[in-house]
Amino acid sequence: MSENPRRQRRKEDRPGEILDAALTLFAEKGFAATRLDDVAREAGVSKGTVYLYFDSKEDLFKSLVKTVVIPEVERAETFVQHHDGPARELLVQLVHQWWETVGESRLCGVPKLVLSEACNFPELARFYTEHVISRASRLIASVIERGIETGEFRACDPQLTGRLLIAPLVFATIWKQCMSPFDPMDMQAYVQQHVDLFLHGLLNDRESDHEAD
Amino acid sequence: MSENPRRQRRKEDRPGEILDAALTLFAEKGFAATRLDDVAREAGVSKGTVYLYFDSKEDLFKSLVKTVVIPEVERAETFVQHHDGPARELLVQLVHQWWETVGESRLCGVPKLVLSEACNFPELARFYTEHVISRASRLIASVIERGIETGEFRACDPQLTGRLLIAPLVFATIWKQCMSPFDPMDMQAYVQQHVDLFLHGLLNDRESDHEAD
């Protein structure tokens, strides 16, 4: 009844559909190994159409980051701003949120994507560092700093410590992508164990005294 | 006896020299970005010669892992066997050894290499898992287990905990490769902080009592 519902209905969704396809394929095969043809086919359009909405393969990646990854960073930033409890709890929640929004979602391919291609596409790495990593780093460092100030956490470099909080998570998503078929891992337990170990390592030994107050 | 022992020897070393060149370049530029021409030139042979010894770029990659990485695992195994002190010290030494033999050596590109290409070369991932990761995992787990048994360490899953010991190190080598131009990191401090945090998290709270004994 509708004349060409397909074209009609989807016109405004095109960019989103293309980004979706790109995310899927980039995560699956990496940036370099993903051909624009594949993205186009996956999105159900022709190759030329991709270039109607994105300037280049690189732009496609950047747009992907902008529309899919950065909002998550912002969500986390908002979350931290609106949270008042002990730093320890905040940190735990951030870890679990990270794991849910990245490790267990469609985004789980992004860390490996970025790290794998960073050498060959420095501009992508630069962009991602500037817009995602730096912001997320600062966010986590700020929470750790807060914990140090309140005496919850032992004194330490908040930057490095934040990175040590994230590193095992990133490692886990990469593992999940590449190695889990050959060496499966109980991700839940892994994350749990990481949080436990990390907090135990970070908390001030006399923190129980604080709680006792 | 042979009038030109140097060339003689070189002849027999050809595969090794090519693997050396490949390691250097793969570590420096990654797998995809390394051209066989470059490997050949670096090894001082012609491009065709590479194909005399290796079936393909992929095969070169596989052979590399086989010949360069496994010996290091074996060294570490020997080291652990001949070591009797407290698990804590052993663990610290293993970390620093890992960092020296991998993080700061020509091998520093290997983890990224393997993880980046694992999806595209599953057979390699399988092989690497079997011969490198599993062995190394088992080794570290055994040390942790020992520490738990002696009461040095808190009770935990030695496998997962071992992985959490290695994850930040692997992460650091990858970071060094790809991201340090955009977001530099003091690796020494990072490793130090990791060891400190990790041990602090793992050690039994009453461990000072043990030491007091």
Add this chain to the structure above:
Amino acid sequence: MSENPRRQRRKEDRPGEILDAALTLFAEKGFAATRLDDVAREAGVSKGTVYLYFDSKEDLFKSLVKTVVIPEVERAETFVQHHDGPARELLVQLVHQWWETVGESRLCGVPKLVLSEACNFPELARFYTEHVISRASRLIASVIERGIETGEFRACDPQLTGRLLIAPLVFATIWKQCMSPFDPMDMQAYVQQHVDLFLHGLLNDRESDHEAD
């Protein structure tokens, strides 16, 4: 009568506006480098509209020549018909007119356009030759012939000589288009020098005697 004469008129002018835009852009960037998108935007219509009026880029090109160049030839013909003075003066005026209407106007890109694309669009070359070049040639030759008959000019082949009058002008417009950034030229002086040299070469040595009569 029409309630919107402006749009009405515009509607009928569409082809003209598109041709205008095409002329501007072809002259500026050449045939191949001009994208239909650009022509459409310059004309203030959509790309599809161009195809309402012209079959193809090639057709646009042809139509352009037909509508813009031929009127100028006709103007020149009329000018010559209505002129009675010495051939020498007429020739000088024709040169300056050519230079003004072609060399220094929006038409300055046309000669290069035609000559550059003639090989790839032989039909256009044929058309242009028939409707522009032959007519202009004949016109100039007729003036030269007149000058020979009156004794102003030395005996010569009027066709060839006419072509030698035009050649440096065509060359200059092409130069202006392509080479002036790299090798600028004082066009005024060039044309002046050409006229001077050409007339000095063509005038009968004893022509002063004639004038003296």
Add this chain to the structure above:
Amino acid sequence: MSENPRRQRRKEDRPGEILDAALTLFAEKGFAATRLDDVAREAGVSKGTVYLYFDSKEDLFKSLVKTVVIPEVERAETFVQHHDGPARELLVQLVHQWWETVGESRLCGVPKLVLSEACNFPELARFYTEHVISRASRLIASVIERGIETGEFRACDPQLTGRLLIAPLVFATIWKQCMSPFDPMDMQAYVQQHVDLFLHGLLNDRESDHEAD
């Protein structure tokens, strides 16, 4: 009898053969319209082989100019250096030499090639201007200057005048390429007439006195 004489015999001729093919095709179809595939096929090699000897299409063009056009400029320079007679004769000879080496040789497509593509490939135009046009211009200007100094020629701007000497020749080669099928021209007569007219225009009126000496 010889095993694969084709490959053996031609190895060192490859660059020359490719340049030959490029010259033919560039002259025939222009720079932009010539596909590297065509050049390769014309040269009897694969597309990749072209890139074995030339960095890019642009480099192919530049190499062409270097190996085919510049030597002609040098020949002309040498010729002028070794010539002592009257400037007039030298000029006449230069024109005929130009016509023989360019207008009537395989090089006859080069002027149109350069002028047609100059806008779209400014680097080519710059290169050609620097290495060919400027040198040739200077050469001719120097001859004209000499003629002015000796009193053979009337006073004039040697640069502009030189350009006016060449313009009709360039025009003729372009004409030959594109328009001769539709409007044939007796090139011999044309060149003759040009020389005659030009010299007649340039020579000092009292030059007969000189000849009388």
Add this chain to the structure above:
DNA sequence: TATGAATGAGTGTTCATTCAT
């Protein structure tokens, strides 16, 4: 009539792989 989203063939360039010598 007019639009502009969509198409897909086309091209310069790269590089792993082959093979005649």
Add this chain to the structure above:
DNA sequence: GATGAATGAACACTCATTCAT
């Protein structure tokens, strides 16, 4: 064994052309 010239498939990106609305 060793070479390196040659190959050709692959891929990002462009743009004239079409067509549903």
